[in-house]
Amino acid sequence: MAAIETRRSMRAFLPTPVPRSLIEEILRVAARAPSGTNTQPWQVHVLSGAAKERLSARILAAHNDPAELSKHREEYAYYPVEWASPYIDRRRKVGWDLYGLLGLAKTDRAGMHAQHGRNYRFFDAPVGLMFTIDRVMQQGSWLDYGMFLQNIMIAARGHGLHTCPQAAFTQFHRLIAEELSLPPTQMLVCGMALGYADPNAIENTLQTERAAVAEFTRFLED
Structure with missing residues (x-):
């Protein structure tokens, strides 16, 4: 329970390297996530060093160029087209x-734009993860994917690491596909730092609220 309760989206990381063996162990454990008919x-796609820097530089160049930025759109709708309360609140x-x-x-606006741009440097984390899915898979597989992503974040906490799942990368899926040499059959799901x-970054003190169990749960007994 401690790993779940201490998981938060961190937006500033130390340059301390993460051993490849530890990344592999986290992914091995996370792969125990359930999936429909074990699909x-x-x-x-694990990025570090020069490979991560190249991808970040290319995305940031597009992010900071209004004309280029206008050419990039998300491939799938992560958020609602029309917002309603309490979600928008x-x-x-x-x-x-x-x-x-x-x-x-x-x-x-300039400060917000710059802060949003920090996504594309993985908030200076030494490791960036990109997640893709085969386009033949349907909505149920995306549910499975969410459980896999959660497993990664919880397993990371078990090793003293933190993460930040990032849908922000989806806007630049074409650039990412080119950099990672993805086949056209693969679709970007999200990234993760x-x-x-x-521990000294003020943004890492952010504690998001959660609704009480009574707000989202019905118990039907009779």
């Missing part, structure tokens, strides 16, 4: 809580 739909709160910690005012969290 195991996940594919993982929670989204806004976590955003403003983070920006508040960083001293970014609502009018500071993996490493040792910076």
